[in-house]
Amino acid sequence: MKFIAELCQNHNGDIDTMIKMVQAASKVGATHIKLQHIFAENLSFRPQFENGLEIDGKTICIKRPYQTEYDRLKKLELDNKAVQHFITECNNLGVIPTTTCFSRQHVKILYDLGFRSIKVASYDCSSFQLLRDLSKYDWEIIVSTGSSYDSEIKKASKILSSTHDFSLLHCITIYPTPLYELNLNRMNFLKKLCKNVGFSDHTLIKKDGVKASIAAIFLGAQIIERHFTILEPDKTKDGPVSTNPEEFAEITKFAKLNQIEKDNYIETNLKDIKDYLGTDTRQLSHAELLNRDYYRGRFASINHENPIPEAVIYNWEEVDLS
Numbered sequence: 001m002k003f004i005a006e007l008c009q010n011h012n013g014d015i016d017t018m019i020k021m022v023q024a025a026s027k028v029g030a031t032h033i034k035l036q037h038i039f040a041e042n043l044s045f046r047p048q049f050e051n052g053l054e055i056d057g058k059t060i061c062i063k064r065p066y067q068t069e070y071d072r073l074k075k076l077e078l079d080n081k082a083v084q085h086f087i088t089e090c091n092n093l094g095v096i097p098t099t100t101c102f103s104r105q106h107v108k109i110l111y112d113l114g115f116r117s118i119k120v121a122s123y124d125c126s127s128f129q130l131l132r133d134l135s136k137y138d139w140e141i142i143v144s145t146g147s148s149y150d151s152e153i154k155k156a157s158k159i160l161s162s163t164h165d166f167s168l169l170h171c172i173t174i175y176p177t178p179l180y181e182l183n184l185n186r187m188n189f190l191k192k193l194c195k196n197v198g199f200s201d202h203t204l205i206k207k208d209g210v211k212a213s214i215a216a217i218f219l220g221a222q223i224i225e226r227h228f229t230i231l232e233p234d235k236t237k238d239g240p241v242s243t244n245p246e247e248f249a250e251i252t253k254f255a256k257l258n259q260i261e262k263d264n265y266i267e268t269n270l271k272d273i274k275d276y277l278g279t280d281t282r283q284l285s286h287a288e289l290l291n292r293d294y295y296r297g298r299f300a301s302i303n304h305e306n307p308i309p310e311a312v313i314y315n316w317e318e319v320d321l322s
Contacts, residue, residue: 001255003247004098004119004142005030005228009076010236017231018082019089021168024230026093026167028245029252033086033090033097034225035083042103042299044312049294062294068129072237080113098142104315105301107133115139119225122146122173122200123295127315131159141166142223144200145190146173147292150281157193165224167195170216171200173291176241179208181285183278184219186248191220198223202241206233208298210243210271213251215276218266224251303320 005025011018018035025033027247045066052063078086083099090097098117101110102124110118122144124130134141141164145153153168160166168190182203190197199216201224227242229235236242243251247254254265266273284292298311301321313319 001221002031002223003029003248003252003255004032004034004198004223004225006034006225007229008036008227008236008238008242009073010227010229010231010238010242011076011078012231012236013076013078015078015082015085016085018078021228021230022086022089022093022095024245025228025248026090026095028249030095030228030248031230032096032098032117034087035078035097037083037099037101037103037106038073038299039077039103040070041302042105042312043070043073043252044297044300044314045299059290062290064294069170080109082162083113096140098140099129101134103172103300103301104130104133104313104321105139111137111139117142120144121295122148122171123292123298124315125156126152126296128155128159129318130315131156134322135160135163139290140164142169142198142225142294143167144169144171144225146171146200147284147295149284149289152187153190154193165196166194167196167198169198169200169223169225170221171202171225172288173202173295174285174287175202175291176204176207177202177212179212179272180275182212182215182276183282184212184216185277185280185284187216187219187221189280196222198225200225202227204240205243210251212276214254214265215270215273216271217251217255218270219277226245226251 015232049064053061087097096117100119106148117140120143125148170186185195201213203212233239300314
């Protein structure tokens with residue numbers, strides 16, 4: 001099995017914290033440790049999110065002002081020197097360094113930095129031009145599929161299958177994800193499209209612990225991605241949905257149990273596992289559609305010939321960036 005410790009921005013832009021997180025994750029069974037390659041300059045300005053929109057008390061468009069988000073992300077950036085330090089530390093500890101690529105302009109940069117494992121966020125599962133760009137390089141490709149339509153996942157799989165033995169992760173793009181929204185049976189749909197299927201877990205740690213990840217393993221997930229931190233939950237934006245080392249270790253230890261031991265664990269600790277199952281395919285919820293609307297296109301490549309916030313190239317646009 002593969003266990004991805006997703007550091008996200010839990011390092012708060014501090015290199016020492018990042019390295020301590022890598023060391024801690026490697027000790028509790030992580031096979032992959034992941035950053036997010038995010039730079040504030042790639043944040044795209046879209047006026048509809050400045051004030052959001054509500055009609056009759058129902059949210060139609062979420063509010064996420066550009067400048068506030070830009071200022072937040074700017075403080076969390078890691079430069080190439082820090083990223084190379086991350087890669088070296090992972091390699092020294094025998095774990096695989098990986099990162100999420102949010103912009104087409106970073107594809108070659110990430111490969112040249114030394115990454116050989118790359119993650120595609122849910123909202124870029126349907127960014128087919130980004131997938132084509134990534135397919136030009138020899139690395140492990142892992143794609144999350146939350147907030148994606150079945151037809152988009154099928155097309156993404158077709159693009160990647162021509163060049164790569166890729167992986168698909170089921171996830172629900174609600175932060176945090178309620179257990180009754182997990183719909184883990186969707187992994188059955190993904191198994192028809194690729195050999196390697198897993199689950200990216202965004203449930204609330206304080207309330208639900210690691211139940212979702214354990215249930216996914218029990219149901220056949222070969223990859224688990226879980227946010228990871230060594231800080232207190234209130235010290236970072238993603239802290240509430242992030243495991244600490246002890247909680248991450250609980251996931252990896254469960255995976256090592258034999259089938260009888262797993263059955264006994266589930267019978268004792270996850271009596272409500274049937275509530276997590278859902279169906280192989282389903283309609284996206286209103287909350288997921290709102291997040292899809294905002295996050296798909298959140299980051300883009302900069303058009304340096306006209307470098308203003310509005311002059312960007314989105315990941316799905318078939319524009320030559322070479």
